[in-house]
Amino acid sequence: MSARSFTTPGGVHNATPARIVFGAGRSTDLRAEVTRLGARRALVVTTPGRAPLGDRLAELIGDRCAGMLPEAVSQVPVELARRGREKAASAGADCLVAVGGGAATGLCKGIAYETRLPIIAVPTTYSGSEMTGFCGMTIDGVKRMHESTAMLPATVVYDPRLSQSLPVTIGAASAMNALAHCIDAIYLPSLSPLLAPAAIEGAQVVAAALPALLADPDALDARTELLYGAHLAGAALTGGFAIQHAVAHTLGGSFGVEHGLAHTVVLPYVTDYLVRRAPRPLGRIAAAIGTDELPGHLWDLAVSAGLPVRLADLGLSRDDIERAVRIALTAEDHADPRLAGNPAPVTEEAVRTIMTEATSGARPGGAS
Structure with missing residues (x-):
């Protein structure tokens, strides 16, 4: 039998978030997770359809919430990522909280790609995007992959109860x-x-x-x-x-x-x-x-x-x-x-x- 030999890429490949919080009802710990990161101005990012859920989680964050950006859409248009960076800057955000599916997580990644703001992901679908430092952003009608450890969420909070409203x-x-x-x-x-x-x-x-x-x-x-x-x-x-x-x-x-x-x-x-x-x-x-x-x-x-x-x-x-x-x-x-x-x-x-x-x-x- 020949000796094993393999090499795995470094950087963003095979890198996963440092902290995972999993369990029904664990989203109630969200303020504590923001505090754990040392953040004081968390911008909640979600889709228009998930805005009510975003509001609920923003209330949990309380005075550490810098506002909400309910504009995420699928495929992360690069123009939207740029607008998101402007919103984060104007709100003085030092942390991003993605609430929803891959669209919300993707928009947070698009914002973090240049700002390097830490991300807390609260997924409600099964896209898995919250586990990676990869993001596909659509530029001139073509989805192109980007990769950066800056886009890898710092924390992921999985609460199955939040997915119960998913059709x-x-x-x-x-x-x-x-x-x-x-x-x-x-x-x-x-x-x-x-x-x-x-x-x-x-x-x-x-x-x-x-x-x-x-x-x-x-x-x-x-x-x-x-x-x-x-x-x-x-x-x-x-x-x-x-x-x-x-x-x-x-x-x-x-x-x-x-x-x-x-x-x-x-x-x-x-x-x-x-x-x-x-x-x-x-x-x-x-x-x-x-x-x-x-x-x-x-x-x-x-x-x-x-x-x-x-x-x-x-x-x-x-x-x-x-x-x-x-x-x-x-x-x-x-x-x-x-x-x-x-x-x-x-x-x-x-x-x-x-x-x-x-x-x-x-x-x-x-x-x-």
Whole structure:
């Protein structure tokens, strides 16, 4: 047997937040977490739809709250990030509190990218963004990845009760997003061996909890498990990401597709393309989930949740496919050694194959 040998990238890769607070009701500790950071002027950042929740948490922070910015939107337009920096400066903020899903966390990251303000993330969805120092910002209609330890949240507060108001369909799409993190990370050589088990357990937990959520949308246990699985999936994502994210980010940044739905539609077809090229790592995910047909199982999960499995269901026509292929190939530098861990090269043929399968929407494996 040959001696083991591996190298993992430094910097933001495989770096996770220094403090995690997890449990039902733990958001009531938010003021204490602001104080723990030594902050006195916390700016609460959320989406317009989550403004009432933002108000509630701002009240918990009390006189250490500098105000609220309820303007976050998906895909983080760079213009919005700039406005957010101006808002933070005018409010004298020395801390950012992200309340909601990936949009709120992403906007905080966009603000912190240049200001280096510390972030406390309070996620209510399963995007996993709160675990990483990566952020996709949309510039001139193309979502481009940025990375910096300045964007890595200092603290994450997970309170499953805050996710109970999340509509089931949105929660299901977000859960598929978490599964995409596990699957897209597990085969990368840049993933730390310490975090590879997070991808496996994260996939197992999310795949089991999603049907439980569908069966009982009010079940706190299912919401708790999904949040825990998303936490693990986000940790795994810190190792890097590959073709799944290249395609999904294209749909989000350039075609306005909601992030979770973008991942949902292409995940079975990306997995089908790669499962024969990376049978061992993806086999570990399949075994954890309890299936010998991983692509088809993912398709079944999406369909059982009433989620789309065809690009046409997201508003894309066949004429959009060629543009999507071009953007997916050029938005990221796939020759970069940190991104070159795909089991197969990210070629025009590969991306077009995935897009073509997603256009048909047929179940991978031939059964439906």
